[in-house]
Amino acid sequence: MIHPAATEAEEAIAGTIRAAAAAKEPLLIEGHGTKSGMLRPVQAARTLSTEGLSGITLYAPKELVLQARAGTPLRDIETALAEGGQHLIAEPPDLSGLLGNDKPQTLGGVVASNLSGSRRIAWGAMRDHVLGIRAVTGRAEVIRSGGRVLKNVTGLDLCKLLTGSHGTLGVITEITLKVLPAPPATGTLALPGLDAEAGVRALSAALGSPFSVTGAAWVPPGRVGRVPGLDGLPGGVALVRIEEIPTSVEYRLGRLWEQLAVAGTRLLDTDPSRAVWKAVRDAAPLAPGQDDAVWRVSVRPSAGPSVLAAVAPAGVTGFLDWGGGLVWLTGPADAATHAAVEAAASAQRGTWMLLRAPDTLRGAVRVVPDEPPALARITRAVKASLDPAGILNPGRIYAGL
Amino acid sequence: MIRQPDPKPDVLARRDTIVAGLRALLPEDAVIAEARLLKPYETDGLSAYRQVPLAVALPDTTEQVAAILAFCHRNGVRVIPRGAGTSLSGGALPLEDAVVLGMMRMNRILDINYADRCATVQAGVTNIGITNAVAADGFFYAPDPSSQLACMIGGNVGMNSGGAHCLKYGVTANNLLGLTIVTIDGEVLDIGGDHLDAAGYDWLGLLTGAEGQLAVVTEVTVRILRAPEGARAMLAAFKSNEIAGACVDAIISSGIIPVALEFMDRPAIHACEAFAHAGYPLDAEAMLIIEVEGCQAEQDHLLREIAAICDRFDPISLKVSQSEEESLAIWKGRKGAFGAVGRISPDYLCMDGTIPTSRLPEVLRRIQEMSDSYGLKVANIFHAGDGNLHPLIMFDANDPASFHKAEQFGADILTLCVEVGGCLTGEHGVGVEKRDLMQVQFAPHELEQQRRIKSAFDPDWLLNPSKVFPLQAETATQAGLKRAA
Numbered sequence: 001m002i003h004p005a006a007t008e009a010e011e012a013i014a015g016t017i018r019a020a021a022a023a024k025e026p027l028l029i030e031g032h033g034t035k036s037g038m039l040r041p042v043q044a045a046r047t048l049s050t051e052g053l054s055g056i057t058l059y060a061p062k063e064l065v066l067q068a069r070a071g072t073p074l075r076d077i078e079t080a081l082a083e084g085g086q087h088l089i090a091e092p093p094d095l096s097g098l099l100g101n102d103k104p105q106t107l108g109g110v111v112a113s114n115l116s117g118s119r120r121i122a123w124g125a126m127r128d129h130v131l132g133i134r135a136v137t138g139r140a141e142v143i144r145s146g147g148r149v150l151k152n153v154t155g156l157d158l159c160k161l162l163t164g165s166h167g168t169l170g171v172i173t174e175i176t177l178k179v180l181p182a183p184p185a186t187g188t189l190a191l192p193g194l195d196a197e198a199g200v201r202a203l204s205a206a207l208g209s210p211f212s213v214t215g216a217a218w219v220p221p222g223r224v225g226r227v228p229g230l231d232g233l234p235g236g237v238a239l240v241r242i243e244e245i246p247t248s249v250e251y252r253l254g255r256l257w258e259q260l261a262v263a264g265t266r267l268l269d270t271d272p273s274r275a276v277w278k279a280v281r282d283a284a285p286l287a288p289g290q291d292d293a294v295w296r297v298s299v300r301p302s303a304g305p306s307v308l309a310a311v312a313p314a315g316v317t318g319f320l321d322w323g324g325g326l327v328w329l330t331g332p333a334d335a336a337t338h339a340a341v342e343a344a345a346s347a348q349r350g351t352w353m354l355l356r357a358p359d360t361l362r363g364a365v366r367v368v369p370d371e372p373p374a375l376a377r378i379t380r381a382v383k384a385s386l387d388p389a390g391i392l393n394p395g396r397i398y399a400g401l
Numbered sequence: 402m403i404r405q406p407d408p409k410p411d412v413l414a415r416r417d418t419i420v421a422g423l424r425a426l427l428p429e430d431a432v433i434a435e436a437r438l439l440k441p442y443e444t445d446g447l448s449a450y451r452q453v454p455l456a457v458a459l460p461d462t463t464e465q466v467a468a469i470l471a472f473c474h475r476n477g478v479r480v481i482p483r484g485a486g487t488s489l490s491g492g493a494l495p496l497e498d499a500v501v502l503g504m505m506r507m508n509r510i511l512d513i514n515y516a517d518r519c520a521t522v523q524a525g526v527t528n529i530g531i532t533n534a535v536a537a538d539g540f541f542y543a544p545d546p547s548s549q550l551a552c553m554i555g556g557n558v559g560m561n562s563g564g565a566h567c568l569k570y571g572v573t574a575n576n577l578l579g580l581t582i583v584t585i586d587g588e589v590l591d592i593g594g595d596h597l598d599a600a601g602y603d604w605l606g607l608l609t610g611a612e613g614q615l616a617v618v619t620e621v622t623v624r625i626l627r628a629p630e631g632a633r634a635m636l637a638a639f640k641s642n643e644i645a646g647a648c649v650d651a652i653i654s655s656g657i658i659p660v661a662l663e664f665m666d667r668p669a670i671h672a673c674e675a676f677a678h679a680g681y682p683l684d685a686e687a688m689l690i691i692e693v694e695g696c697q698a699e700q701d702h703l704l705r706e707i708a709a710i711c712d713r714f715d716p717i718s719l720k721v722s723q724s725e726e727e728s729l730a731i732w733k734g735r736k737g738a739f740g741a742v743g744r745i746s747p748d749y750l751c752m753d754g755t756i757p758t759s760r761l762p763e764v765l766r767r768i769q770e771m772s773d774s775y776g777l778k779v780a781n782i783f784h785a786g787d788g789n790l791h792p793l794i795m796f797d798a799n800d801p802a803s804f805h806k807a808e809q810f811g812a813d814i815l816t817l818c819v820e821v822g823g824c825l826t827g828e829h830g831v832g833v834e835k836r837d838l839m840q841v842q843f844a845p846h847e848l849e850q851q852r853r854i855k856s857a858f859d860p861d862w863l864l865n866p867s868k869v870f871p872l873q874a875e876t877a878t879q880a881g882l883k884r885a886a
Contacts, residue, residue, distance in 0.1 A: 062650040063757050063788070085656055114598065125598055127606060128575045143847045149755040150787035151572060151827035153561040153610040154835075154842055155869065156851045160574070160606025169602075181656035204516050210539070210630045248699050300517040300595040325517075325596055351599045368600030374588035379602060381857035386850070397601060 029167030031106030070108025087182035091117030114164030117281035132176035138387025183243035192233035196305035200324035215241030293333035299350030310344035408498035447491035454495035471587025484553030490832025524555025543570035561610030563828035568786030579622035613865035638685035645687035662786035676741030679734030746795030753829035754818030789827035
């Protein structure tokens with residue numbers, strides 16, 4: 001039987017939760033707090049941080065597995081992986097620029113918010129690579145789900161449930177991730193002079209090609225200058241990335257060039273390509289004004305341009321990643337503008353998240369879509385099963401939950 | 402025979418009323434209640450266990466599924482969702498007092514969207530049926546379980562099915578965008594849709610691999626991918642399991658991710674060769690099938706690199722396919738493995754543990770020791786890229802002692818998998834087969850937490866009962882719930 005005992009740090013977390021549950025006192029759950037500006041503000045007297053839970057506990061490059069405590073800074077993990085010639089598959093963004101917090105984000109925070117970067121379309125989301133999780137529930141119990149193997153369908157997949165739950169179902173203490181070799185080379189085609197519709201058509205053709213495109217974004221005129229290496233390109237620019245061995249990058253970009261090139265197309269090799277996609281990953285083209293709100297809308301890729309068009313009259317603008325399916329938006333932080341974004345996403349049967357706004361706005365509006373009543377009932381029951389006293393990050397995702 | 406929960410006497414007593422109630426909801430030919438016609442539904446791919454159900458309902462719309470579930474919920478009737486019945490873990494084994502909800506009539510492809518690279522299909526469409534529908538346009542649906550000709554996408558969602566190409570393309574969960582589900586009280590819900598990463602809790606992820614415990618899946622939106630320009634396989638044979646295992650490590654360490662990396666041990670090589678005449682080396686202790694993708698030049702490059710790595714491990718033979726025909730020949734033996742083992746043994750159990758790949762030689766050695774001590778032969782097939790081990794335990798079903806020993810042997814293997822850091826099931830699911838072993842992998846309070854989540858969806862435990870969770874505990878939870886109520 002393998003039932004590892006709770007670590008000392010987990011015992012301490014469990015003790016805090018036990019006491020808070022008994023007193024019915026809400027806890028703010030965070031790592032370094034870099035994402036505390038996301039979603040709804042939490043009203044809590046006390047903060048429970050995973051900051052002290054730091055360190056990589058297992059790295060087995062040959063088995064494509066890395067395990068680390070939740071409070072480990074992500075950059076430490078990225079460094080360790082780079083030394084092993086590997087990388088984080090989902091390419092999680094660093095949103096410190098957007099969220100105005102320059103502390104290093106933790107692995108636990110990235111997993112708890114299921115944030116994925118541009119590679120999402122080809123290789124999956126953060127949640128797709130969480131193989132195992134340890135967490136302390138609102139019942140002050142240490143539970144494990146998953147493991148350290150790539151395939152696992154043993155029992156209900158609580159890894160999926162906890163990933164993206166923003167600390168509302170349990171305090172994640174340790175995470176086991178699938179990792180992969182980092183491709184030795186990358187390259188990008190920058191196709192200028194394309195409006196959103198034409199840009200997404202080009203991205204769709206690239207993603208529908210046999211060449212395993214791992215990045216597909218569109219940046220509108222006026223925002224192109226915020227992406228390094230694109231200066232001087234006219235109009236909106238569609239970006240198509242390949243990551244492979246050098247000969248494959250060259251061959252595949254050559255074939256894509258034949259199919260997609262327009263006048264002025266630029267080919268970026270490994271280093272400039274990496275700089276471009278770091279900027280796209282971190283939403284650098286968005287550059288919101290100091291007081292503006294930021295939204296992340298997810299729709300089917302072909303609907304991205306329609307969302308942009310629908311929100312434009314409300315003074316909301318943005319750019320597209322994930323082949324058009326991820327719409328990054330920024331605009332005035334008020335309820336009417338928020339309603340316009342919500343309506344545009346809903347009209348395309350998509351989903352959305354208010355990623356950044358002043359507390360007054362994000363405390364007052366829906367920050368993610370409401371669930372239909374029958375599903376909301378299940379949400380409440382599942383939340384109650386893991387956090388019966390309702391003390392873990394209450395109200396973070398939904399008001400009153 | 403595996404222990405099953407006691408049938409509810411009141412449900413058995415109301416059998417005729419329940420059948421009449423179902424008939425009132427569905428077309429004439431969509432309810433089966435005659436003993437002779439119920440017989441085909443008594444078992445699934447785990448054919449050692451059989452139980453004729455109370456009745457079978459065969460809906461062909463989501464609305465009919467909702468009506469059936471609402472009816473069963475009102476009447477306290479247990480429901481067993483069933484696709485093609487290919488489960489190797491008894492995931493669709495009926496109960497005497499249960500209605501089998503057969504999804505095979507819901508076999509329509511509803512939408513194919515190439516611009517957004519997704520397709521929406523009903524739950525009873527076969528796995529290969531999705532690929533067949535988009536293949537002419539150069540697309541495919543990635544997960545490819547061995548049973549893909551027969552198994553249905555609804556069952557794939559239930560078991561989070563994988564296949565031989567997971568290392569690159571992932572399992573079912575990684576290839577889904579949306580589900581239409583029906584809850585036990587007959588509510589129809591859309592989960593996800595045609596976009597990525599819905600906000601809120603990841604119901605899509607939780608429902609995938611839930612083995613029909615939480616809801617019934619009626620429609621599925623999957624990602625479809627453009628097929629690569631080509632694929633080619635090579636075969637490498639080695640003098641020992643240890644050497645072949647070290648070669649797998651070296652390939653992964655080189656940074657190359659082959660699209661498939663399959664391992665066969667000596668008994669598997671012999672069984673497959675006798676069956677398929679694929680030209681496998683009979684003097685080898687272990688063999689790898691390695692497949693790469695890309696254009697001709699990319700395939701050449703990758704296969705050359707991999708062959709150079711294999712060369713460092715003193716291979717007995719190394720065969721790089723030069724054409725699609727030669728690749729098919731290399732795969733032919735492996736793909737026929739189940740049939741091949743079926744030919745040398747009247748019956749076999751196909752196990753499905755997962756282990757850290759580094760522990761493979763040790764695990765194979767200990768399986769061989771168990772094989773000697775139980776006096777039962779075993780052949781091992783291993784998805785080496787993702788650690789998924791399929792020992793095929795050969796036995797004679799006409800001899801109850803032989804079957805009992807085979808089950809014990811299987812349980813010992815899975816316990817070993819957990820002991821070395823792996824898990825009970827990689828892609829077949831827990832079903833009835835492994836439910837009592839869940840206590841090997843999970844502590845009591847961890848199982849209790851999973852059961853609470855089951856209860857959040859299905860408070861009366863009507864959906865696919867007696868699967869996944871140890872039986873004793875299941876009745877205890879229900880008793881606990883009743884006390885709490």
